[in-house]
Amino acid sequence: MTLEVKVIELIMEQLGVTREECVPEASFVDDLGADSLDIVELIMEMEENFGIQISDDELDKIRTIQDVIDFLKTKGVK
């Protein structure tokens, strides 16, 4: 499973959204209906699944699905 697919499956599960909605440029808040608590929970799941830590500063820069994938890549996640 590619990183992209893994991330999208996590997002579908956590936010209860469809695969079709999970386009790379989809914004968590504007397109996927997430609130700030949803995003915290999603990030916790990412930390748990990919064995990384995401700081609050880093979290602030994440707006879209592509942002998450890019960020995970900079952390060396494959």
Add this chain to the structure above:
Amino acid sequence: MITGLGALTPIGNSVGEAWEGVCSGRSGIGPITKFDCSAHETKIAGEIKNFDPLVHVNKKELRRYDDFIVYALATADMAMNDAVLNIANDQAERAGVIIGSAIGGLPTLEKEKENILRAGPRRISPFAIPAALANLAAGHVSIRYQLKGPINCPVTACASGTYAIGDAFRMIAWDYADVMVAGGVEAVVCPLAVGAFNAMRALSTRNDDPEKASRPFDADRDGFVLSEGCGILILEEYHHALKRGAKVYGEIAGYGITSDAFHMAAPPPGHEGAARCMTAALRDAAMLPADIDYINAHGTSTPINDIYEAQAIHNVFGDQVSRILVSSTKSMTGHMLGGAGGVEAVFAVKAIEEGIVPPTINLNQPDPAAGELDFVPNIARKKDVRTVMSNTFGFGGANAVLILKKFQP
């Protein structure tokens, strides 16, 4: 006016099923399946069975809400459907919700503590607090049905559900609202609650015979059986109900609340606080002991409660006790704590509607210390029921009594 009913109980997941259950004397008590109870003294409970939460909440909600919130949403759905009630935008501020709970989301707190121990505080869910707060049952119901008037959550232990309905009745009488969604909910069949009630020696340990474990007023009783469940009533201002042609089940006639000011968990001998509470409800309803047909007792199946409650009934009703039927539906449902007052009010309404008084099951040998009372042993009885008194008494000395009556246009 009572215009809608909803119930989710260990003996049925709808009002119809639960009512059929209590009238046929069916027990909802069985082995605990929600967690591994092998190290617990008590291994039985009244769990909700065969319930599909996804009919009422989506997967995301199910993961985030504690069970007590899911149960309250499901039961509110049933009650709102039963009342055929849609709250239009212009009525939202005149509609409210009061749902009581004794312990709220204890299972969530327990699980999150396990997360801390396993992986540290960074692994605590951001939804832990909103899943645990007891008032979030009412909160989520208000969001779903856009109820923008009064909202509250009485936390008065085993009397919480009755406080909720009584206070909602006041909200309408005091003109704070035209419609109130009111009831009680509990869902704490979890290791901590069972262990903690065991530590108090409050629970029955009749593990080898679960259906016989809850036996209020029987000489052989050995404690209450912990259960989960929810009961909700739709209360409506008279003209509001009349104007929309609502089906009226009955009405709340009186509400009494008192405090024992005695002990953190035990009632005083003779339970004078309960007696004062029953008297207060009668006074509020402008009724006399002779006006009550049926008492749905608190009747928990603990050694102390049942005797003292029976004594309090004798003190309030005097020689009227020879005429009044007294039963404890907890003999079948177990004790739903904050949910009890809600579910038992639903049973009170059904008793009036159907002219049937549900029995006290497992009553083979009435405790002589309870004196002469007709506990409707083991078999339901037909009776024209015009009025019901519903008793609930909670830890902390919190007592609440409702009187419900037949609607006479």
